[in-house]
Amino acid sequence: MTRSGAIESSVEMALFELMRDAKHEQFKEIQLLNGPFRFTNPQQIEAVKTTDGPLLILAGAGSGKTRVITVRIAYLIAEKQVAPHNILAVTFTNKAAGEMRSRVEELMKGQRMQSAPLISTFHSLCVRILRQDIDKLDEGYKKSFTIYDTDDSQKVVKACIKDLGLDEKQLAPRYVRNAISSAKNRGEDVEMFAAQGRTGRPKKAAIAKVFKMYDERLHTANALDFDDLLIKTVQLLRRSPETRDKYNERYKYILVDEYQDTNALQFAFISFLTEKQQNICVVGDDAQSIYGFRQADIRNILGFEEHFKDAKVILLEQNYRSTQTILDVAHAIIENNIHQKKKKLWTANPAANASFTIRLLTPTARRGLSRQRSRSINAAVSATALPSYIAPTPSRVCLKKPCAGCGSNITSSADFRFTSVPRSKM
Ligand SMILES: Nc1ncnc2c1ncn2[C@@H]1O[C@H](COP(=O)(O)OP(=O)(O)O)[C@@H](O)[C@H]1O
Ligand SMILES: [Mg+2]
Numbered sequence: 497m498t499r500s501g502a503i504e505s506s507v508e509m510a511l512f513e514l515m516r517d518a519k520h521e522q523f524k525e526i527q528l529l530n531g532p533f534r535f536t537n538p539q540q541i542e543a544v545k546t547t548d549g550p551l552l553i554l555a556g557a558g559s560g561k562t563r564v565i566t567v568r569i570a571y572l573i574a575e576k577q578v579a580p581h582n583i584l585a586v587t588f589t590n591k592a593a594g595e596m597r598s599r600v601e602e603l604m605k606g607q608r609m610q611s612a613p614l615i616s617t618f619h620s621l622c623v624r625i626l627r628q629d630i631d632k633l634d635e636g637y638k639k640s641f642t643i644y645d646t647d648d649s650q651k652v653v654k655a656c657i658k659d660l661g662l663d664e665k666q667l668a669p670r671y672v673r674n675a676i677s678s679a680k681n682r683g684e685d686v687e688m689f690a691a692q693g694r695t696g697r698p699k700k701a702a703i704a705k706v707f708k709m710y711d712e713r714l715h716t717a718n719a720l721d722f723d724d725l726l727i728k729t730v731q732l733l734r735r736s737p738e739t740r741d742k743y744n745e746r747y748k749y750i751l752v753d754e755y756q757d758t759n760a761l762q763f764a765f766i767s768f769l770t771e772k773q774q775n776i777c778v779v780g781d782d783a784q785s786i787y788g789f790r791q792a793d794i795r796n797i798l799g800f801e802e803h804f805k806d807a808k809v810i811l812l813e814q815n816y817r818s819t820q821t822i823l824d825v826a827h828a829i830i831e832n833n834i835h836q837k838k839k840k841l842w843t844a845n846p847a848a849n850a851s852f853t854i855r856l857l858t859p860t861a862r863r864g865l866s867r868q869r870s871r872s873i874n875a876a877v878s879a880t881a882l883p884s885y886i887a888p889t890p891s892r893v894c895l896k897k898p899c900a901g902c903g904s905n906i907t908s909s910a911d912f913r914f915t916s917v918p919r920s921k922m
Contacts, residue, residue, distance in 0.1 A: 536560075536563070536564075536567055537560070537812075537814055539810060539811065539812050539813070539814070540560050540563065540564050540567070540812060542810055543564045543568070543777075543810045543812065544564060544567050544568045544571050545571065546777075546808055546810070547568070547571070547572060547576055547749070547775065548775055549774060549775065549806060549807070549808065550770075550774050550775075550776050550777075550800070550804035550806065550807035550808070551776070551777040551778070551807065551808050551809075551810065552755075552778055552780075552797070552800045552801065552804075552807055552808070552809045552810070553777065553778070553779040553780075553809075553810050553811075553812060554780065554781070554797075554809060554810070554811050554812070555779070555780075555781055555811065555812030555813070556781055556812075556813070556815055557781060557815070558815045558816050559812040559813065559814060559815050559816065560812060560814075560816060561753065561779040561780070561781070561812065562592075562595070562596060562599070562753055562779070563599075564779060564812070565585060565596065565751050565753050565777070565779055566596055566599040566600050566603060567603065568751060568777065569583055569585060569600050569603075569613050569615075569751065570600060570603040570604055572749055573604065573607070573609065573613070574604070574607060578748065578749055579610070579611060580609050580610070580611045580612050580613045581611035581612065581613070581614070581746070582746065582747065582748040582749060583613035583614070583747070583748075583749045583750075583751070584613070584614045584616070584621070584746075584747040584749070584750045584751070584769075585613060585614070585615045585616070585750075585751040585752075585753065586616055586617070586618055586621060586750070586751070586752050586753070586766075587615075587616075587617060587618075587752070587753040587754055588617060588618065588753075588754050588757055589617060590617055590620075592617075592753065592754070593615050593616055593617050593620075596615050596753065597615045600613065600615065614747075618726060618762055618765070619722065619725050619726070621729075622725040622726050622728075622729040622765075623643065623725060625729050625732070625739075625743065626639075626641065626720070626725065626728060626729055626732070627639055627641075629732060629736070629739050629742075630728065630732065632732060632735075632736045632738070632739055633728060633731060633732045633735065633736070634735075635715075635728075636715070637715075637718060637720075637728070638718050640718065641718050641719060641720050642717065642718060642719040642720075643719070643720055643721075643722070643725070644714065644719050644720065644721045644722075645721075645722065646673070646722065648719075648721075649673055649676075649677075649710075649721045649722075650669050650670060650673045652710055652713055652714065653669045653672050653673045653676070653706060653710055654669040655713075656706045656709040656710050656713065657669060657672065657706055659709070660702075660705055660706060660709060662702055662705075662706070666699075666702075667699070667702055667703070667706070672703050672706050675703050675707075676689075676703070676706070676707050676710060677721075677722075677723050679707070680723040680724070680727055681723060681759060681761065682760075683727075683760060683761060686704070686707050686708045686711050689703075689704050689707055690704040690705075690707070690708065726761050726762065726765065727761060729765060730761055730764050730765050730768070733765065733768035733769070734764075734768065740768055740771060741772075743768075743769055744769060744770070744771055744772040744773060745772075747769055748773050748775060749773075749775045749777075750766065750769055750770055750775065750776045750777070751776075751777045751778075751779070752766060752776070752777070752778040752779065752780075753779050753780075754779075754780060755778035755779055755780030755797055755800075756780035756781055756797050757780075763803075766778075767803065770804075774804065776804065778797075778800060780797050
């Protein structure tokens with residue numbers, strides 16, 4: 497008999513025994529182990545089964561974070577009889593949301609569902625809410641609002657610069673749009689930004705003027721830019737208890753993947769949605785935050801337990817992607833981070849050959865990558881000799897000391913992102 501044949505028949509035997517003993521609960525467990533819980537380790541199972549109350553799942557790359565979210569959705573529906581439409585899972589990119597959706601579909605194959613869980617990006621969730629309730633914001637927006645993408649926004653900014661008689665050469669539309677977007681993501685509105693402008697540099701005052709006109713034009717056109725989507729949703733939930741109630745009722749179980757990348761606005765959004773039920777499960781890696789430029793705030797992960805009293809924390813420390821060699825070296829670096837929760841990844845995968853090459857990119861270089869302005873640093877390192885410069889998968893770490901191979905202009909507080917590590921070398 498093949499190995500899998502033997503496993504199947506022993507599972508069948510166990511099922512038979514359990515059915516005969518009519519131990520229904522255990523029977524269900526066995527079913528689960530064959531179903532959604534397959535390839536799920538004990539910590540992951542605990543994370544899946546801790547369904548009620550706030551839960552922070554902290555884990556490294558490749559430790560099955562997204563898997564936990566998807567299995568948990570299947571578990572809530574199949575075992576806890578939660579109506580699928582009462583479940584909301586949020587992540588950052590359409591790609592990640594799509595991937596999560598197909599993983600859930602795969603897990604739920606063969607099960608009839610009366611409705612579907614909502615698996616969405618933050619932005620499309622905001623659009624969904626605003627399309628239904630933006631009128632309750634009382635700012636004159638209509639539900640048929642238009643969404644301006646980055647290009648549309650930049651065109652409006654350019655027109656405002658021109659109409660205000662400002663010089664495009666002094667004040668590049670792209671730069672101004674970015675400044676407006678950053679301000680919005682920091683939670684500053686036109687007035688707050690303008691107030692700073694008066695005491696600050698003339699350039700800032702000029703941007704404030706553009707900002708004001710830009711916002712007025714969008715408002716007149718019944719349009720929202722990408723940043724507004726989140727801002728207006730948070731304002732709506734803050735101002736309208738009725739709307740807050742509605743979504744608290746609808747989304748009884750909320751799951752957030754890549755939680756380390758949330759910014760203060762996204763945190764406020766989640767807090768409003770979970771005001772009543774607090775069945776909030778967030779999954780993240782505090783060593784992997786990549787959206788600092790969008791004001792992602794690592795304090796959201798570090799302060800989760802402060803905000804959500806009685807939060808449970810589960811660490812997933814088994815990694816399924818890398819070798820022990822690379823995890824050891826990664827740990828040696830990440831350990832140096834000050835603002836981080838302690839965890840140590842391990843894997844059942846074998847150790848790798850000791851020496852490999854790695855490319856480190858500074859954040860500036862990373863941002864410039866697409867424009868071919870990347871300034872990369874190559875450092876040949878050996879896992880045993882130099883336990884300081886490598887992370888397992890694209891990841892962000894903070895080095896305590898400047899590294900010898902990295903050039904003299906790298907300061908001790910520089911962040912590095914690791915890229916281009918050939919999988920075969922991991
Ligand atoms: N308990 C497990 N046993 C075997 N493979 C697993 C287990 N948990 C996760 N994996 C696999 O590890 C890989 C990484 O999982 P994923 O959920 O994408 O990790 P993360 O979101 O933490 O990066 C996937 O291929 C997944 O199927
Ligand atoms: Mg993931």
